[in-house]
Amino acid sequence: MTHALSTNALSKTYSNGFEALKAVDLKVEKGDFFALLGSNGAGKTTAIGIICGLITPTSGSVEIDGLNQGKNINEVKRKIGLMPQEFNFNPHEPNIEILINQAGYFGINRKEATLRAEVLLKKVNLWDRRLEVPQSLSGGMKRRLMLARALMHNPEILILDEPTAGVDVEIRRSMWRFLKQLNQEGLTIILTTHYLEEAESMCRNIAILNEGEIVAQSSMKALLKKAKHQVLIFECVESLSNSIKIKNCECEVLDAHTLQVTLPESTTISAVITKLLLQNVSVANIRSAQNRLENLFLSLTSKDE
Amino acid sequence: MWIAYQTIVVKEILRFARIWVQTIVPPVVTTSLYLLIFGGLMGERIGHMQGIDYLHFIVPGIILMTVIMQSYANTVSSFFMTKYNHSFEELLVSPIPNWIILLGFVSGGVVRGLCVGLAVTFSISFFVEISIYSYSILALSFLLTSVMFALAGFINAIFAKSFDDISIVPTFVLLPLTYLGGMFYSIDILPSFWRSLSAFNPIYYMMDGFRLGMLGVGSTDLYLAFIVPLLMIVMLVAVALYLLKKGVNTKT
Numbered sequence: 001m002t003h004a005l006s007t008n009a010l011s012k013t014y015s016n017g018f019e020a021l022k023a024v025d026l027k028v029e030k031g032d033f034f035a036l037l038g039s040n041g042a043g044k045t046t047a048i049g050i051i052c053g054l055i056t057p058t059s060g061s062v063e064i065d066g067l068n069q070g071k072n073i074n075e076v077k078r079k080i081g082l083m084p085q086e087f088n089f090n091p092h093e094p095n096i097e098i099l100i101n102q103a104g105y106f107g108i109n110r111k112e113a114t115l116r117a118e119v120l121l122k123k124v125n126l127w128d129r130r131l132e133v134p135q136s137l138s139g140g141m142k143r144r145l146m147l148a149r150a151l152m153h154n155p156e157i158l159i160l161d162e163p164t165a166g167v168d169v170e171i172r173r174s175m176w177r178f179l180k181q182l183n184q185e186g187l188t189i190i191l192t193t194h195y196l197e198e199a200e201s202m203c204r205n206i207a208i209l210n211e212g213e214i215v216a217q218s219s220m221k222a223l224l225k226k227a228k229h230q231v232l233i234f235e236c237v238e239s240l241s242n243s244i245k246i247k248n249c250e251c252e253v254l255d256a257h258t259l260q261v262t263l264p265e266s267t268t269i270s271a272v273i274t275k276l277l278l279q280n281v282s283v284a285n286i287r288s289a290q291n292r293l294e295n296l297f298l299s300l301t302s303k304d305e
Numbered sequence: 306m307w308i309a310y311q312t313i314v315v316k317e318i319l320r321f322a323r324i325w326v327q328t329i330v331p332p333v334v335t336t337s338l339y340l341l342i343f344g345g346l347m348g349e350r351i352g353h354m355q356g357i358d359y360l361h362f363i364v365p366g367i368i369l370m371t372v373i374m375q376s377y378a379n380t381v382s383s384f385f386m387t388k389y390n391h392s393f394e395e396l397l398v399s400p401i402p403n404w405i406i407l408l409g410f411v412s413g414g415v416v417r418g419l420c421v422g423l424a425v426t427f428s429i430s431f432f433v434e435i436s437i438y439s440y441s442i443l444a445l446s447f448l449l450t451s452v453m454f455a456l457a458g459f460i461n462a463i464f465a466k467s468f469d470d471i472s473i474v475p476t477f478v479l480l481p482l483t484y485l486g487g488m489f490y491s492i493d494i495l496p497s498f499w500r501s502l503s504a505f506n507p508i509y510y511m512m513d514g515f516r517l518g519m520l521g522v523g524s525t526d527l528y529l530a531f532i533v534p535l536l537m538i539v540m541l542v543a544v545a546l547y548l549l550k551k552g553v554n555t556k557t
Contacts, residue, residue, distance in 0.1 A: 014557065052398050055557050074400035082398050088391035092323070093316075104312025105399035149395075 002066040004030040004157050004188040005051065010060035012046050012212075020046040022212040023060065028157075028205070030065075033183045034190045035199040035220070038209035039301050044192045045085055047209070048161050052082045065156065078106065081155030083146045085162045085192075089134055095145055096121065096130040099152050106153035113152065120148035123178060125171075139166035144175065157188045164195060176202060200224070200293040210301040226296060231289040232269065234259045237282045246275045260289055309401045310409050317413025321379055321420075328379075328417065329424055332371045336425045339367050340432050343489060355491045355522045360433055365516040366488035369450060371425045373483055373508065374475065376418035376451040380410050380458035381471045388462070393555060403549040407459065407542070414455025415448070422447065436519075442527070443518030449534035450511040454479075456541035463548045463555065487512045493524055507533050 005028040012021040021043045028034045038044045049055035051062055053073060062069040064076045089098050096117050103113035121127040124144035126137075134142055143163060150158060160179075164172045176198065183189050193199050199206065200220060207217040216223055233254070240253045249272060250262040259281075261272055273283050321328040340363070348359035355362065387393040396406055426435060437443060457474075465471045486508030492500050503509045514530025517523035523530070549555065 049557070054394055054397050056552060074402075077398060077400040080398070084394065086391060088394045090387070090390060090392045097316075097319075101312050101316055102395055102399070105309050105396060105401055107306070107308045107400075109308055 002030070003063070004028050004032065004065060005190065006063045007047070007051070008061045008063070010047065010050060010062065011058045012043075012050060012055065013058045020212055021050075021057075021060075024209070024212070024214055026207055026214070026217070028188060028190055030188055031183070031186055032188055032190075032205050033180075033203045034188070035203035035206040036190060036192045036209065037196065037199060037206065037297060038192070041211075042209040042301070043212040044209055045161055046212075048082070048084075048159055048190075048192070052080055052159065053077060078153065079156045081150035081153065081158045083143070083150040083158070083160045083163055085165070087134070087142050087146070089145070089149070091135040092133050094131050094133055095126060095137070098134070098145065099149050102149045103152040108153060116152055117148070120151055124148045125174070140168055140171050143167055144171070147175065147178075151182075155187070157190065158182065160189065160191045160193075162192055162194065164193060164198070172198075196294045196297055208297060208300050215300045216296075220293075223296065224293065229262055229264050229295070231260060231262050231295070232272075233287050233289045234261060234272070234276065234283050235285040235287075236276070237284050238280060240281065244276075244279060244281065246272055257284075306402065306405055309399070310405050310412075313396075313406065313409025314412045314416070317379070317383060317410065318416055320383060321413070321417050328375070329421055332375060332421050333424050333428045336367050336371055337428050337432070339363070340429060345432065355493065355524070357520055357522060361520065362491075362516075363489055364429055364433055364435070365519040366512055367429070368422055368425055368519075369447075369512055369515045370483045370488055372418040372422045372447060372451050373454045373479065373511075375421040376414040377454040377458035377461075377475060377479060379414040379417040380455045381462045381465070381475070383413065384410055384459055384462035385465050385468075385471050388465075388555065397556065403546055407456075407545050407549065410459055411452060411455040414458060415451045418451035418455070419447070438521035439518045441518075442514065446511060446514040446518050446530060449531060449538065450515065453507075453511075453534045453537050453541065456538060456545060460541060460545050460548065463545070463553055466554070482506055482508045483512075485509075487516075487524070491524055507537055510534065 005026065007024055007026040009023040009025065010021055011023050013019045024043070024047060026047070036044055036047065046055060050057045053069070064079050067076055069076045099117040099120065100110060100113040103116060104110065108116070118127065121130050124147055126141060126144055126148065129137060129141065134145060137145065143166065147163060164175060167175065179189060180202065191199065191203060203220055205218070206220050206223055208215050236257050236259060239256045240259055242253055244251050244253065244259060246261060248264055248267050252260045254260050263269070263272060269286065276283060344360035344363055351359040353359065429435065461471060461474050485503065486506050487503070492503045492509060495503065510525060510530045510533040513523045513525050514527065517527060517530065
């Protein structure tokens with residue numbers, strides 16, 4: 001089966017001797033919403049830079065839709081849209097011109113590019129700011145401008161490097177809705193983010209990079225099954241005493257009506273509720289204290305492990 | 306590819322046109338001052354040079370100096386800024402061959418050289434009656450000179466890592482070479498040692514060709530005025546394409 005993206009033993013050692021990637025094998029299926037996670041310096045941006053042709057790998061290869069990147073660089077570039085982590089546009093150029101020029105670099109004529117720019121600027125709520133320059137935009141607006149720019153040439157794969165960093169909640173959610181819609185229309189999306197909860201809810205498959213190596217790569221479901229425990233907050237009707245105990249679980253009374261319970265994989269939530277009821281505590285509400293993916297991520301990338 | 310080239314050129318033209326107060330006005334003011342001081346006030350005392358009165362003699366030099374400086378300044382500042390604000394990545398992720406990127410930036414430099422050169426010529430026409438000996442020699446001489454210096458500016462920008470790096474070459478290399486290339490004088494008046502030394506200055510040949518195209522007088526063979534910049538262009542194109550291919554200071 002042809003993958004949208006596949007890397008083979010991809011390695012990068014910078015001139016200062018830092019090994020950013022160590023023989024990384026990544027596989028992303030067509031139409032996937034794929035999360036590439038890792039802490040700062042794990043090698044995510046280097047991997048993305050190599051895939052997009054911004055960074056030269058030390059060894060290894062990249063294939064996009066079955067095409068070897070080294071041998072078909074221009075064809076490969078046409079298939080990829082990149083929204084980088086750092087702002088990388090001319091701060092003095094009008095926003096709409098940035099989009100039209102980017103389309104021009106891909107061989108799209110000005111007339112068609114202007115139409116596409118209008119559609120995309122409206123989608124990312126920047127149409128009213130089209131004649132302004134990026135300097136006058138907020139951080140979140142600049143990110144949306146970069147998203148629109150990445151889509152100007154109708155790529156088959158969209159690579160998003162920290163797309164929602166600095167974006168407020170409302171706009172972030174509208175961006176996710178837009179991305180989900182694009183994915184449903186068939187666009188393959190590869191995402192790096194620090195918002196693990198969002199990666200968990202958006203992405204079907206995941207790879208975790210740690211110090212330049214892949215430490216986990218599977219479907220999101222399969223990976224989450226590996227989570228050994230989850231931490232839940234129980235808001236209780238009755239006042240809690242410090243003597244509350246549940247077999248196999250760690251309990252911590254946070255305040256008079258709030259209990260934090262760490263559940264092992266083998267214990268179900270209904271079992272916890274039953275045990276609380278037996279201690280004359282009824283539950284009004286339950287919420288997750290920590291994201292499961294976050295726990296797993298920390299256990300896979302922690303240096304203490 | 307044609308659309309990509311067109312996009313880069315239009316972007317380059319709009320860039321310098323948007324900041325016309327910085328890019329077009331200063332050379333016009335400076336050259337008017339040159340003409341007023343060197344030509345108008347001192348020129349009468351100098352008399353004639355190669356049979357031409359001094360005020361007329363320095364006009365081609367002043368115009369070509371402007372073309373050299375502006376073609377160079379356009380590519381060096383524009384390309385350095387694309388590196389500085391990382392907008393060069395827009396080009397790197399696009400399917401544009403390196404030669405198109407180079408051609409686009411150089412074309413931008415040539416257009417700026419032409420625009421400022423014409424603006425300067427227009428301002429000079431208020432002081433001196435402009436006459437053209439040969440339009441074809443003048444046009445070819447202008448084109449080769451501006452292409453060569455736009456290329457040089459591009460290479461400077463590739464190596465530059467700070468704003469200082471883009472001002473060192475124009476100040477300490479380009480300006481002295483221009484002044485010593487016969488801008489204000491004919492090298493015929495130099496002692497033989499200095500005249501021989503001037504033969505190693507490529508600007509001398511370009512200046513001579515341009516002056517021949519404008520005034521009909523020159524110090525050297527016309528073919529040298531074309532061959533020297535042409536050879537320089539071939540060499541600079543090869544260097545620039547090599548640097549782009551290797552990703553020197555543009556890719557990691």
